[in-house]
Amino acid sequence: MTDYWNALAGGMLIGLSAAVLMLATGRVAGISGIAGRLLQGVQPVAGGAFVVGLAFGPVLFRLLSGQWPEVTLTASWPILVIGGFLVGFGSRLGSGCTSGHGVVGLARLSKRSIMAVATFMSAAILTVYVMGFFA
Amino acid sequence: MTNGNYLRVVATLVSGVIFGFGLSLSGMLDPARVRGFLDVARDWNPSLAFVLGGAVAVAAIGVVVARRMRRPLFDERFHAPTARVIDRRLITGSAIFGIGWGMVGLCPGPALASLSLGLPATLLFVAAMFAGMAVHDRPGVARAWLQKSPRDAGRAT
Numbered sequence: 482m483t484d485y486w487n488a489l490a491g492g493m494l495i496g497l498s499a500a501v502l503m504l505a506t507g508r509v510a511g512i513s514g515i516a517g518r519l520l521q522g523v524q525p526v527a528g529g530a531f532v533v534g535l536a537f538g539p540v541l542f543r544l545l546s547g548q549w550p551e552v553t554l555t556a557s558w559p560i561l562v563i564g565g566f567l568v569g570f571g572s573r574l575g576s577g578c579t580s581g582h583g584v585v586g587l588a589r590l591s592k593r594s595i596m597a598v599a600t601f602m603s604a605a606i607l608t609v610y611v612m613g614f615f616a
Numbered sequence: 617m618t619n620g621n622y623l624r625v626v627a628t629l630v631s632g633v634i635f636g637f638g639l640s641l642s643g644m645l646d647p648a649r650v651r652g653f654l655d656v657a658r659d660w661n662p663s664l665a666f667v668l669g670g671a672v673a674v675a676a677i678g679v680v681v682a683r684r685m686r687r688p689l690f691d692e693r694f695h696a697p698t699a700r701v702i703d704r705r706l707i708t709g710s711a712i713f714g715i716g717w718g719m720v721g722l723c724p725g726p727a728l729a730s731l732s733l734g735l736p737a738t739l740l741f742v743a744a745m746f747a748g749m750a751v752h753d754r755p756g757v758a759r760a761w762l763q764k765s766p767r768d769a770g771r772a773t
Contacts, residue, residue: 484661485666487642487643488642488643488665488666488667488670489666489669490641490642490670491638491640491641491642491643491667492638492642492666492668492674493638493671494635494637494638494642495635495638495667495670495671496671496673496675496676496677496678497634497674498631498634498635498638499631499635499671499674499675499678500674500677500678500681501627501630501631501634502631503678503679503682503688504678504681504682504685504688505623505624505627505688505689505690506624506627506628506690506691507682507687507688507694507695509695510631512723512728513713513724516724516728517753520746520749520750520756520757520760521753521756521757521759522756522759522761523756523760527628530625530626530629530632531629531631531632531635532632532728533629533632534628534630534632534634534635535632535633535635535639535725535728536636536728536731537632537636537732538634538635538729538732539636539637539639539640539645539729539732540732541636541637541640542637542641549733550640550641550643550646550730551646551649552645552646552730552733553648554648554721554722554737555648556647556719556721556737560719561720561737561741562740562744563716563719563744564715564719564720564722564741565716565720565722565727565741565743565745565747565748566716566744566745566747566751567713567715567716567748568713568716568717568724568727568741568745568748569716569724569744569745569746569747569748569749569751570709570748570749570751571708571714571715571748572709572723572749573709573748573749573752574705574712574713574752575706575707575710575712576699576706577710578717578724578725579717579723579725580723583668583671583672584668584672584675585675586697587668587672588675588676588678588679589679589696591697592702593699593700593701596702596706596710597706597707597709600707600711600714602714604710604711604712604713604715604718605654605714605715605717605718606656607718608654608715608718608719609651609654610655610657612719613655
């Protein structure tokens with residue numbers, strides 16, 4: 482049950498973060514866009530500030546709760562490398578990921594984002610389904 | 617740095633901290649749980665649906681407020697995405713992203729946020745993720761890292 486409350490509260494904070502960024506700076510909280518721009522030296526200060534804040538989030542969680550967030554990452558290194566590459570390339574080609582299309586795009590009722598979310602959710606569900614036969 | 621610029625960076629930093637904390641609280645940092653959420657055919661863990669639901673609901677309030685403002689607090693204008701067309705790039709890119717997300721259970725936000733936990737596996741994933749981004753954005757990355765010529769702005773996301 483706690484899982485559900487934490488999921489809801491955490492999700493609402495993610496939405497709050499997106500609202501703060503939009504109302505203060507007029508920008509979409511899309512992590513793949515921020516990371517992609519950083520890589521190209523575009524808006525390095527803003528992008529750097531966001532990523533530093535993002536990485537500080539778990540540290541703040543540790544300070545407040547006394548424990549690190551749970552991370553169980555058992556993927557083999559080839560899976561990590563291929564998966565990471567596909568996440569990076571695909572999110573740039575599709576102009577967004579779970580945050581930009583998933584959170585802000587859906588909140589804006591953007592047709593492009595609705596299509597993107599339907600596509601990446603289906604692809605991810607199918608991938609987990611297929612990989613389950615080889616586990 | 618002018619005052620508006622300074623406030624903009626502070627707001628961006630605060631937004632990043634809230635985002636990273638929200639991810640930590642929600643369970644999204646845990647690839648095993650994310651893959652459990654995506655595993656609808658077997659042992660489905662639906663809790664992460666509440667993350668997206670809560671996030672979209674609160675972000676939507678932000679969108680409603682933003683539409684009533686002429687400009688954001690610390691910038692001249694809103695930088696809303698301009699693309700309107702549902703094209704092959706959007707679909708293919710989203711599908712490729714979804715396959716990678718399903719393989720590992722990490723998307724860009726949680727991957728970058730969990731860097732602070734110092735796990736080698738996360739570091740490897742993030743390095744590969746940046747490589748994938750760099751391959752897609754070759755011209756801009758080359759301009760930024762290999763040449764000293766003045767660069768123009770990259771494509772808007």
